Amino acid sequence: MPRTAVLALGGNALIREGQSGTYAEQTENAQRMAETVRWLHANDWNLVLIHGNGPQVGNLALQQEEASARVPPQPLFSLGAMTQGQIGSLLTLALRRIGKDDIPDVVSVITHVTVAADDPAFADPTKPIGPFFDRDEAERLARERGWHVAEDAGRGYRRVVPSPRPRDIVEARAIKALIDQGIVVVAAGGGGIPVVEDADRYVGVDAVIDKDYAAQQLATALRADALVLVTSVDRVLLDFGRPGQRPVTELTVDEAERHLDDGQFPEGSMGPKVRAAVRFVRHGGHVAVITSPHLVAASLEDTPRPGVETGTRIVAAPERVGVSR
Amino acid sequence: MPRTAVLALGGNALIREGQSGTYAEQTENAQRMAETVRWLHANDWNLVLIHGNGPQVGNLALQQEEASARVPPQPLFSLGAMTQGQIGSLLTLALRRIGKDDIPDVVSVITHVTVAADDPAFADPTKPIGPFFDRDEAERLARERGWHVAEDAGRGYRRVVPSPRPRDIVEARAIKALIDQGIVVVAAGGGGIPVVEDADRYVGVDAVIDKDYAAQQLATALRADALVLVTSVDRVLLDFGRPGQRPVTELTVDEAERHLDDGQFPEGSMGPKVRAAVRFVRHGGHVAVITSPHLVAASLEDTPRPGVETGTRIVAAPERVGVSR
Numbered sequence: 001m002p003r004t005a006v007l008a009l010g011g012n013a014l015i016r017e018g019q020s021g022t023y024a025e026q027t028e029n030a031q032r033m034a035e036t037v038r039w040l041h042a043n044d045w046n047l048v049l050i051h052g053n054g055p056q057v058g059n060l061a062l063q064q065e066e067a068s069a070r071v072p073p074q075p076l077f078s079l080g081a082m083t084q085g086q087i088g089s090l091l092t093l094a095l096r097r098i099g100k101d102d103i104p105d106v107v108s109v110i111t112h113v114t115v116a117a118d119d120p121a122f123a124d125p126t127k128p129i130g131p132f133f134d135r136d137e138a139e140r141l142a143r144e145r146g147w148h149v150a151e152d153a154g155r156g157y158r159r160v161v162p163s164p165r166p167r168d169i170v171e172a173r174a175i176k177a178l179i180d181q182g183i184v185v186v187a188a189g190g191g192g193i194p195v196v197e198d199a200d201r202y203v204g205v206d207a208v209i210d211k212d213y214a215a216q217q218l219a220t221a222l223r224a225d226a227l228v229l230v231t232s233v234d235r236v237l238l239d240f241g242r243p244g245q246r247p248v249t250e251l252t253v254d255e256a257e258r259h260l261d262d263g264q265f266p267e268g269s270m271g272p273k274v275r276a277a278v279r280f281v282r283h284g285g286h287v288a289v290i291t292s293p294h295l296v297a298a299s300l301e302d303t304p305r306p307g308v309e310t311g312t313r314i315v316a317a318p319e320r321v322g323v324s325r
Numbered sequence: 326m327p328r329t330a331v332l333a334l335g336g337n338a339l340i341r342e343g344q345s346g347t348y349a350e351q352t353e354n355a356q357r358m359a360e361t362v363r364w365l366h367a368n369d370w371n372l373v374l375i376h377g378n379g380p381q382v383g384n385l386a387l388q389q390e391e392a393s394a395r396v397p398p399q400p401l402f403s404l405g406a407m408t409q410g411q412i413g414s415l416l417t418l419a420l421r422r423i424g425k426d427d428i429p430d431v432v433s434v435i436t437h438v439t440v441a442a443d444d445p446a447f448a449d450p451t452k453p454i455g456p457f458f459d460r461d462e463a464e465r466l467a468r469e470r471g472w473h474v475a476e477d478a479g480r481g482y483r484r485v486v487p488s489p490r491p492r493d494i495v496e497a498r499a500i501k502a503l504i505d506q507g508i509v510v511v512a513a514g515g516g517g518i519p520v521v522e523d524a525d526r527y528v529g530v531d532a533v534i535d536k537d538y539a540a541q542q543l544a545t546a547l548r549a550d551a552l553v554l555v556t557s558v559d560r561v562l563l564d565f566g567r568p569g570q571r572p573v574t575e576l577t578v579d580e581a582e583r584h585l586d587d588g589q590f591p592e593g594s595m596g597p598k599v600r601a602a603v604r605f606v607r608h609g610g611h612v613a614v615i616t617s618p619h620l621v622a623a624s625l626e627d628t629p630r631p632g633v634e635t636g637t638r639i640v641a642a643p644e645r646v647g648v649s650r
Contacts, residue, residue, distance in 0.1 A: 020396070020397050021396070021397055022397045023397075023399050023400050023403055059396045060388075060407075062392055062395060062396055063385075063388040063389050063391070063392040063396055064388050066388070066391045066392040066395070067387055067388040067391040067392065070387060070391070071345070071346070071384045071387055071388055072345050072346055072347045072348075074348050074411070075348050077414075078348055078411055078414065078415070081410040081411050081413070081414035081415075082385075082407035082408070082410045082411045083407070083410065084410040084414075084435075085406040085407045085408065085409040085410025085411065085413070085435055086399070086403055086406050086407045086410065088406070088410070088435040089402075089403065089406035089409075089435050089437065089518055089529070090403070090406075092435065092437065092495075093437070093520065093526070093527050093528070093529060096495070096526075096527055097525045097526065098522055098524075098525045098526065098527065099525065100525060105498060105499065107434060107435070107496050107499035108434070108435035109432060109433070109434060109435075110409075110410055110413040110414050110417065110432070110433035110434075110435070110511075112414065112417065112418070170417075170421070171432050173430060173506070173508070174430065174432035174503055174506070174508050177502055177503055177505075177506045177508070178499055178502060178503070180502075181498070181499075181502045183498070183499055183502070186435075193414055195418065197423055199423075200422045200423045200424065200425060201418070201421070201422065201423065202418050202421055202423065203418070204414070204418060
């Protein structure tokens with residue numbers, strides 16, 4: 001009986017620091033995940049991959065501003081849908097192989113995620129997206145398009161949008177039907193296309209859903225065994241930047257919540273990941289893993305092999321002895 | 326036992342003549358198909374929808390040219406993938422309803438279609454895409470990017486790309502798994518993202534696949550019962566523009582081929598549709614229909630109701646008497 005893992009890939013998995021985002025760069029970066037995906041598939045894991053889309057949606061937003069006199073700009077959530085197509089295709093082509101039975105079928109599903117129309121985030125948009133503008137231009141766009149704008153780190157003004165909490169994954173049933181066939185599914189790219197319920201319809205809204213929170217919602221909806229939050233560091237660090245800084249290879253949800261309460265994990269980085277991990281395990285998931293791409297496979301083995309490095313596993317009750325807490 | 330129909334929607338189904346393509350316009354146009362989809366679902370048809378993407382991919386190509394100094398342009402096939410995300414999301418939101426059991430689940434699948442690397446179309450690119458350029462600019466782009474350019478109807482120069490024949494639908498197995506669950510699938514938008522086989526990999530190529538041919542390939546791969554080519558006219562006309570011009574409500578494949586040989590159907594309009602219809606029936610499909618949106622439902626009824634208009638049905642052998650041939 002195969003188990004199911006939902007893997008969330010960091011936003012810079014495809015366009016790295018200092019890269020502009022050509023198709024060739026993104027394809028090469030995607031290859032790095034391919035080996036891990038094949039190893040997991042060979043070890044009887046059904047897989048769902050969730051990718052970030054920050055750089056890609058920023059590029060589309062910039063392009064449509066430059067051409068706004070000639071082509072009507074589409075709403076942000078529609079740009080998000082475009083990046084799901086773009087990155088979904090790119091990942092599919094990077095992972096598929098022709099005529100190899102040991103390599104899984106891969107399919108990318110356009111995914112919508114509901115948010116509450118009265119989510120408090122809508123009253124306080126904070127997530128910057130798209131290009132920088134000077135102050136006059138930003139104020140004009142705010143007037144003409146109803147945007148919220150804010151100064152960003154002294155580098156100019158940007159549009160800011162709400163980051164509401166994900167509720168339901170609209171396409172969960174379809175995704176389940178696909179993984180039940182052993183097909184690797186690319187889904188909920190960029191955290192999903194945000195929609196609110198309006199009478200009997202789903203209506204797109206301009207917002208950005210945290211990808212790790214969306215991955216947790218999807219993993220919980222699919223009753224997945226594992227949620228893997230792939231990032232650029234091998235393990236969660238405690239007392240980061242202080243004397244006694246140390247990596248952890250296992251945390252119980254109680255320990256993780258205590259560390260969250262103690263302010264161990266900043267909101268901009270590890271906080272949402274640890275919170276998503278805790279929520280997944282509290283809702284019945286077996287294990288949540290936070291780690292870098294090369295440690296994903298080892299971190300999902302039930303029994304750690306001596307001397308083999310793993311990432312941070314968040315579990316319901318202590319499983320492994322002799323690990324740093 | 327539900328039957329399966331593949332519906333190909335015309336390229337102007339979402340952005341009509343004279344419209345610029347705002348999100349609101351496209352959503353409103355999509356509503357027109359929603360009623361037909363619901364009727365077919367209620368009458369025990371499993372459905373796959375294929376949409377055009379001409380205006381949308383043209384808009385993206387124009388946007389990325391305007392911003393090419395700041396954002397690296399993506400290849401044409403990647404723009405096609407973006408429009409699958411964009412239009413797939415839009416159609417999903419137009420068709421879905423919340424909490425209504427009688428209205429089907431809908432999901433949009435990013436779809437790749439293989440073409441032969443030695444397809445003769447690659448030696449003779451003829452399909453214009455994207456914005457118009459003046460001659461100097463067109464020649465510069467041809468040099469810098471390896472584009473083929475051609476004058477288009479005296480209105481300027483455009484990029485031209487090959488239009489190769491579709492072979493395999495890469496995601497056919499996933500699409501089958503979804504329709505077997507009664508889920509309406511949006512797939513192969515714009516004719517699919519064209520890929521060639523390169524050793525054991527699929528590699529994207531800049532080309533445009535005819536949407537009606539792609540729909541036929543997918544319908545044949547799914548062993549669908551019906552292929553429906555939705556267009557702006559109610560029925561195929563014989564002797565178009567000549568004395569004796571007449572609509573036909575039924576054609577056998579033999580009759581249709583004879584008319585094709587006689588040059589009854591121009592390549593730019595009805596020719597590919599009739600050819601796709603013939604190929605579908607020759608490969609075992611029960612019926613191919615060419616008609617406008619409001620006649621789709623009536624055209625798929627096994628027994629025509631007296632006095633009820635239908636489109637043109639292409640079948641293996643004569644089924645209905647008293648129809649014009």
